[in-house]
């Protein structure tokens with residue numbers, strides 16, 4: 325009898341210890357997950373910003389963060405115009421680049437695969453600000469000093485949202501920094517490779533200035549099918565291009581550009 329009672333007591337103590345251990349583990353897991361979840365939000369945004377900034381040599385990243393966040397914090401996220409980023413563009417200015425600027429529209433992936441392996445061409449996303457903010461979403465809210473990464477207006481939801489205004493403002497500066505021969509990769513698989521509503525068509529092409537000698541269009545095609553350089557949409561481009569900038573267009577198969585991107589031995593010369 326007594327032995328049985330002892331055994332029961334021992335067993336219930338063991339069960340108690342097991343339950344306690346499981347509870348502690350659940351508590352610790354919840355804590356860790358909760359903290360990392362919070363980090364992915366606003367704090368995660370700031371640390372991503374700083375980490376990416378620090379990959380570049382020289383910039384005062386804390387100051388750039390401060391000037392950047394002042395553009396949209398405490399503001400209605402549908403009321404942040406391009407000009408809100410003027411101070412940022414002054415703090416992290418884009419230096420003039422001759423003969424190496426590469427613009428793109430609806431060809432983002434292939435363009436970045438092409439520029440990743442070679443320093444020859446520079447896109448907006450290779451500049452300090454473009455690199456730091458590529459792929460990110462952010463906004464502020466009235467009466468709050470925080471940066472939010474969810475619940476922000478979408479690209480087309482309202483025109484003056486913080487993300488769109490940033491890309492408009494930064495792309496304007498990138499285009500103004502262009503000189504010599506500039507290149508743009510357009511998508512030859514769609515019916516209007518030059519879209520007047522795109523950032524390239526509405527902002528960049530209009531900001532190319534007297535320092536630019538020529539604009540070379542590379543129309544990326546699937547084996548020379550689809551739109552070619554005679555397409556009407558490229559006549560719109562010509563009408564928008566400033567007088568004094570010469571123009572050329574060449575259709576280049578996507579496979580040819582991919583071959584260039586994956587050949588590390590090929591030198592800087594163009595691939596078309």
Ligand SMILES: *[C@@H]1O[C@H](CO)[C@@H](O)[C@H](O)[C@H]1NC(C)=O
Nearest residue numbers: 430431432434511513544578
């Ligand atoms: C051109 O646009 C189509 C449709 O949006 C897309 O599937 C394709 O990947 C684009 N081509 C290039 C070279 O980016």
Ligand SMILES: *[C@@H]1O[C@H](CO)[C@@H](O)[C@H](O)[C@H]1NC(C)=O
Nearest residue numbers: 398399400401465466467468
């Ligand atoms: C912000 O605060 C002001 C004054 O307290 C108030 O009138 C306004 O509705 C608030 N805005 C938001 C979006 O909460």
Ligand SMILES: *[C@@H]1O[C@H](CO)[C@@H](O)[C@H](O)[C@H]1NC(C)=O
Nearest residue numbers: 545546547548549577578579
């Ligand atoms: C383009 O040509 C290559 C090689 O001739 C072929 O492998 C590929 O399937 C072609 N692509 C299209 C979209 O026709």
Ligand SMILES: *[C@@H]1O[C@H](CO)[C@@H](O)[C@H](O)[C@H]1NC(C)=O
Nearest residue numbers: 514515516550551555556557
């Ligand atoms: C050429 O452009 C027009 C309008 O700009 C478009 O409707 C048409 O589909 C394009 N042609 C081809 C072959 O894609």
